Amino acid sequence: MKWMHLQLKLQAVFLFFVSCFAAAEEYQVAxxxxxxxxxxxxxxxIPRDQIRDGTFYLMLDTQLQVSEQAPQQRFNRxxxxxxxxxxxxxISQLNIDFDPNYQFLTLNSLGIIRDGQYIDKLNSAELQVLQRETDLASRIYNGTLSLNVIIDDMRVMDILDYSYTVSGSNPVYQHFSTKRTLNWSVPIVQQFMRVQWQKPTPLYINFINGESPVTKTKLDTGFDYQISQHNEPTLSSASEVPHWYSPYKEVYFSEVNNWQExxxxxxxxxxxxxxxxxxxETIARQIKFQHADLESQIVAALRFSQDEVRYLGLEMGTNSHQPTPASETLALRYGDCKDKTVLLISLLKALGxxxxxxLVNTxxxxxxxxxxxxxxxxxxxIVTLEHQGKxxxxxxxxSYQRGDLENLAxxxxDVALIIKQGETGxxxxxxxxxxxxxxxxxxYQIPEGIDEPVSFSTQYKYGDFEAISRRSSIAKNSLKSIEDDYREYYQDTYKGLKTAKPMLVESPEDTGQxxxxxxxxxxxxxxxEGNDFQNDFYASEIQNSVYKPEQRERNNAPMWFRYPNNIETTIKVTFT
Known part of the structure; x- marks a missing residue:
């Protein structure tokens, strides 16, 4: 086993060097x-009062050529x-991303305009291909590379003008689709969006949050669609809005027109x-042997896919959307969301x-x-199923989810597209x-004497995803660290607070709390207080769950609020 492990490590190192060598061939200048x-x-x-990051955008230009015979071309300037x-x-350093599994990068132009004169920088700029794993913290490897461009002799008031073309698209997609934001929080002088559609099938164009004129020109096959905007008004989103909210205008081009497709x-x-x-089948038999009823078997299958298979996404090329076969994920004992989903569905299928x-959008x-x-x-x-009408x-x-089927978080x-024959929405x-x-x-146990210490005990019952979050926090940070944090929290209110006995943690398997x-x-x-003594008692969890918005005038923008947010606080004060 040690020799096999060493072989695998050597193979990984070899593949690393091969990929680094190949990277140099995966872009060109033309x-x-x-x-x-x-x-x-x-x-x-220059509208200096609206400029952010010291950058004034003069042009954003995106052009695509889509046909049945040749790879998709995307030009950006x-x-x-x-x-x-x-x-x-x-702006003096650029990163141009591409996926070498199915894309090829061509750097078309790179220069600066100074005092009206164009200075070509293709020969003097430093170009280097780098591995760019932006989702590494989330344990996702997608194989994306980045052409890192460092421009020399960049000065204040210089204009950077660069363009590139990415050829190819992910073959896992059978249908073309793309989108583009059309108004921004910073001023942009010129914007162009163009799709040269050279396929006999129709291309559907839709807008969100407003529309822009689309010029349509007939081609021998298909059409040439163009959007041109000049000095589109800037737009800023309100603060404290939900993640899903966006006020910005967007255009969507798609070859599909209904969710059934x-x-x-x-x-x-x-x-x-x-x-x-x-x-x-072996895992399923073990689950049936250990759990008599079907509800418990469903939860056991879920627990196995959560706890026995670690999360790791190798999403290079078609693996971005193509799941790994269930038996392979089981053997590897790792996988991303689609791999673990397929494994769980396979286990459930073996259980009948x-x-x-x-599919969801988080x-x-x-x-x-x-x-x-x-x-x-x-x-x-994720996975969905129906059991006894629910x-x-x-x-x-x-990770760290507990509870039976009825109490499962x-x-x-909000919405999901179930991948099942006949689903249309x-x-x-x-x-x-x-x-x-x-x-x-x-x-609170209040003694008879004013100067005597007060006994204070508190019990927290965390349910739903709050229990999962707290259980994860204890696993990562240690119970002692959590205990110290809780004590320091109360000491902000009660300066003389001390721990009377260690914190006790319970985790009932049935409720998942x-x-x-x-x-x-x-x-x-x-x-x-004068001739009297007093203190205050706070329902702090309820108090902290409500906040005062920083931005009062919201222009119809929604304000984020947790829902549902069921909190119950009981304060009992006993006087001796």
């Missing part, structure tokens, strides 16, 4: 293709001016990976339970249902939590 349309640059007066030293720092595209990806192999993948949430149809809208997948949502990527991303995900999020019981029991003594509890 002029833009003939199909690309050139736009003349405008240089108006950006022109921006450094109006101060902050702008010089901001997205379901039909996704179905074979998951069906080909769901399997009841001998190894999966029908389950399906459900950022856009309920806004997803109102967006134009596109297979690329989703960033997460729908359940199960997420195999969650169910994820809520979204399903509402909201499920009323079985337990309160937080239940607090504060007990996390229960903490704390015991303290408080010296100098009472404050003199």
């Amino acid at each position: 002029p833009a293709a003939n199909w690309v349309k050139h736009h003349e640059l405008l240089t108006p007066e 950006t022109v921006m001016q450094a109006v101060n030293q902050s702008g010089v720092d901001y 997205v379901v039909n595209w996704s179905l074979p990806l998951y069906q080909s990976a769901i399997e009841v192999s001998p190894a999966i 339970v029908e389950a399906h993948p459900a 950022e856009d949430r309920k806004r997803t249902a109102s967006l134009p149809v596109s297979p690329s809208l989703f960033d997460h997948v 729908r359940y949502w199960l997420d195999p990527t969650i 169910q994820p809520n991303y 979204f399903t509402d995900m909201f499920t009323e939590p079985a337990l309160k999020r937080i239940q607090v019981s504060d007990n 996390l229960i903490t029991n704390e015991h303290y003594t408080i010296d100098d509890f009472w404050r003199p």
Whole structure:
């Protein structure tokens, strides 16, 4: 086993060097293709009171060529001016991302305009291909590379003008789709969006939060669609808004026009990976032997996919959306959301339970249902099933989840697209939590003497995802560290507070709650007020759950608020 482990490490090192060597061949410097349309640059007066990061954007130009015969081409040109030293720092280094598994990068132009004169920087700039794993902290490896460009001799008021073309698209997508934001929080002089559509199938164009004129020109095959904007008004979003809210205008181009087409595209990806192999049947038999009723078996299958298979995403190329076969994920004992979803569905199938993948968007949430149809809208997948007339949502990527089926904390991303034959739209995900999020019981034992220490005990019952979060925090930070944090929290209110006995933690398997029991003594509890003594008692969890908005005038922007947020506090004061 040691020799095999060493071999695997040597293979990984070899592949690393091969990939580094290959990276140098995965971009070139060449002029833009003939199909690309050139736009003349405008240089108006700089609106200095609206500039951020010291950068004035003069042009954003995106052009795509899509045909059945050749790889997709995406041309991008950006022109921006450094109006101060902050702008010089901001624009003098670029990172152009591409996926070498299915894309090829061509740097078309790179130069600066100084006092009206163009200075070519293609030969003097430093170019280097870097591995760019932006989701590494989330344990996701996507294989993206970045052409790092460092421009020499950049000065204040210089204009950077660069363009590049990315050829190729992820082959996992059978249909074309793209989107573009059309108004921003900073001024942009010129914006261009163009799709040269050379396919016989129709291309659907939809807008969100406003529209812009679209010029349509007939081609031999298909059409040329162009959007041109000049000095579009800036727009700023309100503060304290939900994650899903966006006031910005966007245009969506898509080859699909209904969600059933997205379901039909996704179905074979998951069906080909769901399997009841001998190894999966063995796990299912063990679950049946240990758990008599079906509800417990469902939870045990979920727990296995959560706890026995670690989260790790190797999402290079088609693996971004193509799940790994269930038996392979079981053997590897790691996988991302779609791999763990397929494994859980396979285990449930071996237990005689029908389950399906459900695509969700963790950022856009309920806004997803109102967006134009596109297979690329989703960033997460979970499992859904029906049992005794009730729908359940199960997420195999969650750690530290406990509770039986009725008390299981169910994820809520507002809407989900269930990948099942015949599904044509979204399903509402909201499920009323079985337990309160937080239940607090504060007990104060007041002695007869004013100067005697007060005994204070508190019990917290965390339910739903709050229990999962607290259980995870204890596992990562140690119980002692959590205990110290809790004591310091109370000492902000009671300066004379001391720990009377160690904190006790309970975790009932049936409810999935996390229960903490704390015991303290408080010296100098009472404050003199004239001839009397007094103190205040706070329902702090309820008090802290409500906040005063910083921005009062919101222009119809929604304000974020946790929902549902069930908190119960009981304060009991006993006088001797």
